[in-house]
Amino acid sequence: MALNRKIAYIDLTTGEFKTAPIPIEMRELYLGGRGLDMYLLYNHIEPGVDPLGPDNVLTVSAGLLGATLASASTRTHIGAKSPLTGFIGSSNMGGYFAPELRWAGFDHLVIKGKAESPSYLWIHNGEIEIRDASDVWGENVFDTQELIRQELGDPEVKVLCIGIAGENMVRYANVMTGMKDAAGRSGMGAVMGSKNLKAIAVRGTMDLEIRFPEQALEYNQSLIEHISSTKFAKIMQKWGTMFIYGVTNTTGLVRVRNFQLNQQVGGNIECEHIEKYALGTEGCYGCIIHCRHKYQIREGPHAGIYGQGPEYTSQGAFGMEVGCNEFETVLVANHLVNKYGLDTLETGSMIAWAMELYEKGILTDEDTGNLKLEWGNDEVVLEMIKLIAERKGLGDILAEGPLRAAKKIGKDSIKYLIHVKGMSNLHSDERPTPSLALGIATGSRGSDHLRSRPAIDLYHLPQELLRKIYGGPKPYDGPLSSDYTSYEGKPRMVLWQEMMYEAIDSVGVCKFHSIFLSPNLIAFEELSKLIYYNTGLEFTPEEIWDIADRAYTIERLFNIREGLTREHDWLVDRYFDEPTPVGLPIVRNKSIDREKFKQMIDEYYEMHGWDENGVPRPETLEKLGLDAEPSHKL
């Protein structure tokens, strides 16, 4: 059964491991993937541990619907205490790893301790081995995977690994599989590096039972036909997330030159440029959206580069943020961060911040080693990526992430950081959009557009449609506004998306198939059916919401245990004090109103059943069955 996959506890210090079944009650409480990982982290990590020390615990998991007939049932979730924020670390990625993990018999890996020397895990059909990785230590992300496949003598092996950034414990190093699939946010690659864990290789040939095969096939086909018929899918199939840039930049909703402008002028980085380089598109396991381009640079100084992507995030990181106007720079930079295993968003943000500091004279040629950190100096941007991954010169400081780097650089460098909880913001400008601002301010893993962003708020959807989506599955009859500049009713949208993303991350299906960038896709109702046909577990849409609520609240408890207070759910001053300078009239001259924002947060806490300090009330914990956590059931 899809439900008989095991959990493996692996101690890298002693080399010992044990496996255990996952009881149905735990599925009923947390589903799997991110949800169950959150329970495991809360139960296995001692408060206050050094995120880069042996006591941190790393989880790797497949979702409850991994490799089942559930559209893109592909995501791998990775969790630990974050070395970037000191709060919950959590990130997921597409590709082919999670299905293979399930065929190898496992759903969750709980990895503790630190290996004495570079090692990798080899997991196959219920067996686990810790193997020597000294031959691949120092290799890039792409070569590491191929070399391990060669060593194991099976081209079907799937590998997730870190690059040199993870080895060097860059605090925002990612974990990668394939050419571009990255668990990018919150520094999970640094945690692997700190454990001397270069990679995890899996291969499995074990049956994954589908509870009701005929119905699952039929339902999945109707779902796929529906998804495929949406305008969103058609655009994504052609352009990937790069399509977003055209819309947001024209409006003035992007972050340019750190935070100086909200619209890029003269940027040659629209999605259409990909046509010159594209070789086609790739999909993740079971996915019909196939949002990623395969691209090749055929001429010029970077000729020969083959990569996949780039995403909107890389257009932001290496286009508008750093003032680069050339599409090819985005392609090269995207390739480099993937090769070194760096989070694209954080890397671009750190470089953009350093550029603003250079402009303001806070960083001088002496600090930069004579690198001219000027806006639009494409070659310097590419060089900085390398220096960060190698932790050389200024790169060593930037590798520490926003808050630590600001401390090292001193002066008033901290004033120019664009972050929440020590994690950089996406390259979108949320000053005109209170709902999006609330989402990044409160996200459990730090500033984040994938924790709760109600992106469809940008579409000015009619009231009836908003009501249809946000009015359920738990009843809500408060206000909902079609105006994205309004503060009204937005906490509900943020809360709803939070529950949606927690649920979809726990079943391991890609968010692009859910209500995220399109109002017409999967939500609680569809999840309920998918779970039933594939696993036989019966949950109403309301029950799925409750599970998501439980998992999200345990993330909150984790953060509170690590010292989170209400002050952490807040934006940097520039959001309140500097109005947007450009853009369409609807977004121009906008800043966030402190008082109204405070009220929004109050409202948001109230909806969660948290007190005015953002701490879950005893009755909330009781209602969610969290009053006895940590309960050490797994």
Add this chain to the structure above:
Amino acid sequence: MEMILVVDHEKCTGCRACEMVCSVKHTGVNNPTRSRINVIKWPMEGFDLPMLCQQCEEAPCIAVCPKDALSQDLVLGRVTLNYDLCIGCKMCVTACPFGGMGIDTVVQRVIKCDLCDGDPTCVRFCDPGALQYVPASTVNLMKKRDAGWKFSELMKKSSLISSNE
């Protein structure tokens, strides 16, 4: 009308949905090793190639089968396998040049694509259209159209160049 299942690897995104549904359809479980179709992937080069039984006219598997368990099904245009006659010697697996004959190690029998008795499940799930089930008589027409389209693009470009000169 004889239909054939054709693969256009240029349209394939490597998603392996075809594998998943073939396995579930035939076995009720998702296990790629029990699927009749497999997508061979070169993940670092971005090249994907779905491979399955070619339903050969002069089928090597039929030729080597000592029990006549394999035969031509002219109605569905497939090579069909009769499990009542099959002794599981796996000669067909050795003989097939494409890996079209596989071994299901769970039920211990050889397996091959049966075209889902005329309604190929993999085709239904291949959204990009890399797998198609088309009349055998017009398959070349389809390919001509595809090739012609590419050719016409080139022609347009070249006439653009010459008109610019």
